[in-house]
Amino acid sequence: MTPTTFERVPAIRHKLARSESEIDLARESRGYWDSALLALRRDRLTLAAFAMLLVTALFCFVLARPVTEALGIDPNDTDPLIAFEGPSVAHPMGVDQVGRDQLARLLYGGRVSIGIGFFAAVIIMTIGLALGSIAGFYGKIVDDVVMWFINTLNSIPFILLLLIISLLFKPTALTLTIFIGLVSWTEISRIVRGQVLQVKEMEYVTAARALGTPTSWLIVRHILPNVVPVAIIFSAQVIGGVILIESALSFLGLGVQPPTATWGNMLNKAQSYFTLAPHLVVWPGLLISLTVLCLYVIGDGLRDALDPTMRGKR
Numbered sequence: 001m002t003p004t005t006f007e008r009v010p011a012i013r014h015k016l017a018r019s020e021s022e023i024d025l026a027r028e029s030r031g032y033w034d035s036a037l038l039a040l041r042r043d044r045l046t047l048a049a050f051a052m053l054l055v056t057a058l059f060c061f062v063l064a065r066p067v068t069e070a071l072g073i074d075p076n077d078t079d080p081l082i083a084f085e086g087p088s089v090a091h092p093m094g095v096d097q098v099g100r101d102q103l104a105r106l107l108y109g110g111r112v113s114i115g116i117g118f119f120a121a122v123i124i125m126t127i128g129l130a131l132g133s134i135a136g137f138y139g140k141i142v143d144d145v146v147m148w149f150i151n152t153l154n155s156i157p158f159i160l161l162l163l164i165i166s167l168l169f170k171p172t173a174l175t176l177t178i179f180i181g182l183v184s185w186t187e188i189s190r191i192v193r194g195q196v197l198q199v200k201e202m203e204y205v206t207a208a209r210a211l212g213t214p215t216s217w218l219i220v221r222h223i224l225p226n227v228v229p230v231a232i233i234f235s236a237q238v239i240g241g242v243i244l245i246e247s248a249l250s251f252l253g254l255g256v257q258p259p260t261a262t263w264g265n266m267l268n269k270a271q272s273y274f275t276l277a278p279h280l281v282v283w284p285g286l287l288i289s290l291t292v293l294c295l296y297v298i299g300d301g302l303r304d305a306l307d308p309t310m311r312g313k314r
């Protein structure tokens with residue numbers, strides 16, 4: 001005899017309860033990084049921003065030479081006879097005021113702008129993590145010295161300091177990267193210091209210290225893993241911020257100097273010809289805006305994925 005719907009209800013409830021318990025068990029067994037990656041895979045906005053940034057970097061760093069060779073264009077070849085010419089078959093994004101191909105300069109300029117952002121961020125994160133961890137862990141006079149240095153550096157207006165450096169030294173891509181990295185690490189150092197001050201008072205750190213764990217191992221094994229998520233989140237925003245700084249300095253004529261192309265100095269040179277050749281302004285400005293926006297969206301998505309209290313709320 002076939003069981004009725006009412007007779008099947010207990011079995012259905014038992015099956016649902018068992019499936020819910022299996023889901024809860026799977027959640028409990030999933031590690032921190034696995035949960036973060038799962039949350040990140042479900043964040044379509046962050047994935048779209050990452051894909052767009054990856055495509056931009058792919059064209060600038062990998063496909064720039066093949067594309068320009070296939071089209072027969074070069075970023076530094078000039079032809080005054082076709083100055084300000086708009087998009088055409090020979091020059092898909094037009095040419096600038098001296099007849100240089102805009103597409104080639106955008107691709108090669110992206111190498112410099114993104115490269116400055118990435119490598120300056122590496123310097124910033126390295127110095128910030130090291131000094132922040134040391135200041136937070138040792139405290140007392142070490143913390144006082146580090147914080148005094150940070151406060152002194154922060155008392156000088158950031159853009160003024162970069163302007164002075166750019167005027168004193170000939171700004172190349174390498175020197176600009178180093179200078180931006182050496183003066184921009186104070187914010188992440190403060191954040192890391194605060195995290196370390198909080199983490200080092202936790203019970204498991206106290207227990208490890210009581211067992212005689214060496215200080216270096218204590219910092220590397222127990223302190224820094226709790227700071228890494230903050231550093232990962234901040235690093236994406238740092239790269240975007242550095243690209244904006246480089247663009248601002250180049251726009252003022254104090255960044256990387258021509259003929260080396262960057263998105264910033266292309267925008268600087270094009271500002272006088274906006275009504276005559278708007279394509280010279282639109283493309284570098286659009287690439288700067290989209291790249292920085294993608295980096296900020298990625299940083300925001302990483303924050304949501306790495307913070308357990310934010311997962312699933314975006």
